[in-house]
Amino acid sequence: MISKSGQPSNKPPCSSAIDFNLSYGPAMAIRVDFADYEAEGVQHQHPQGQLILALYGAVTCRAESGVWIVPPDCGVWIPGGVLHANQVTSNARLTYLFVEPGAAMLPAECCTLSVSPMLREMIHRVAELSGSDARDAHGDRLVRVMLDELALMPRERLELPVSDHPKIALITAALLADPSDRRTLGQWAEHVAVSERSLKRLLVQETGLSFGRWRRQLHLVIALRELAGGATVQRVAGDLGYESTTAFIVMFKKALGTTPSRYFAERLLSAERAGDNRHLRP
Incomplete structure (x- = not known):
């Protein structure tokens, strides 16, 4: 291995x-x-x-x-x-x-x-x-x-809908590799050689989400993974291409109803109350 x-x-x-x-x-x-x-x-x-x-x-x-x-x-x-x-x-x-x-x-x-x-x-x-x-x-x-x-x-709702459609799969792979990529829908349409209108329709058809909502969901999934792995909020915000930590926190709170620090603190407290603190400490 x-x-x-x-x-x-x-x-x-x-x-x-x-x-x-x-x-x-x-x-x-x-x-x-x-x-x-x-x-x-x-x-x-x-x-x-x-x-x-x-x-x-x-x-x-x-x-x-x-x-x-x-x-x-x-x-x-x-x-x-x-x-x-x-x-x-x-x-x-x-x-x-x-x-x-x-x-x-x-x-x-x-x-x-x-x-x-x-x-x-x-x-x-x-x-x-x-x-x-x-x-x-x-x-x-x-x-x-x-x-x-x-x-x-x-x-x-902590999943990112994806598709095996070649053009959607190409965009998904690129953004998972570099989530800070801020290309617009029109720029992605040019990249995968379709019209912006066609790509817009295809994204909704294949994922059920608009491009903006789909990319925010991708950022949320990655943010949860990195924060749970020990990364700081500041680092995650930067890695995802947000102009400020505050902008990232606003996105996170809009999606999950609370800030990143409170989200994980509440879950850690809940697990400790259930007797899991011996597992949650590194």
């Missing part, structure tokens, strides 16, 4: 921690500290649905229909059989919950779910039981209640 620096890595892939051949009933969970595993960016799939929780740091999940960020107190749900790839921050500590097909009434498409403190604690307990021989009738009841609670969790 080669690390991001281009040097050989001695860390095993995260998949080595998962044995799908063992029977865990309707669901199993594992905790993953990426200090111990190589971050995997290749596309893969599995028959089980997967919920990705971030205990610390963040993970960006890419699937055919979009890009999702997993900040604290949220999880990304990936239905079974969906091709996806995960990119983690270097400080990431995650919990993966795998759900057998048909075991719960969960969405048929990828989405971000809010995760209550109670549900988070239940998933952590299932992770402890999945790593031991302690699964008994009590553990099975816990799993059923956990899955019922998971099915009730509300969705969060």
Whole structure:
């Protein structure tokens, strides 16, 4: 395995921690500290649905229909059989919950779910039981209640809709590589060799958003990932091409109803109250 620096890595892939051949009933969970595993960016799939929780740091999940960020107190749900790839921050500590097909009434498409403190604690307990021989009738009841609670969790709008249309994919790749790029819709239309009107119509058709709203959502997804990874608000604002930190904070507050510092402080406090502070400290 080669690390991001281009040097050989001695860390095993995260998949080595998962044995799908063992029977865990309707669901199993594992905790993953990426200090111990190589971050995997290749596309893969599995028959089980997967919920990705971030205990610390963040993970960006890419699937055919979009890009999702997993900040604290949220999880990304990936239905079974969906091709996806995960990119983690270097400080990431995650919990993966795998759900057998048909075991719960969960969405048929990828989405971000809010995760209550109670549900988070239940998933952590299932992770402890999945790593031991302690699964008994009590553990099975816990799993059923956990899955019922998971099915009730509300969705969060923390995804970036994408498209496999060549022209939209080209713009997406360019802006993910350089989110500070401030080219206008007309300039992008010239870049991909279509009229501005045609590109405007295509973006709405393929993503459901106007160009301005779509780019703001891209900035939000990247900002959440970088802030959860430890970057400062000032650095993120600069990396995204905002003229001032204040302008970035205004965008963030308009999208999520609060400032970046309060957003993460509230989620950290919620996790600590649930007993997770031992996982959230680097």
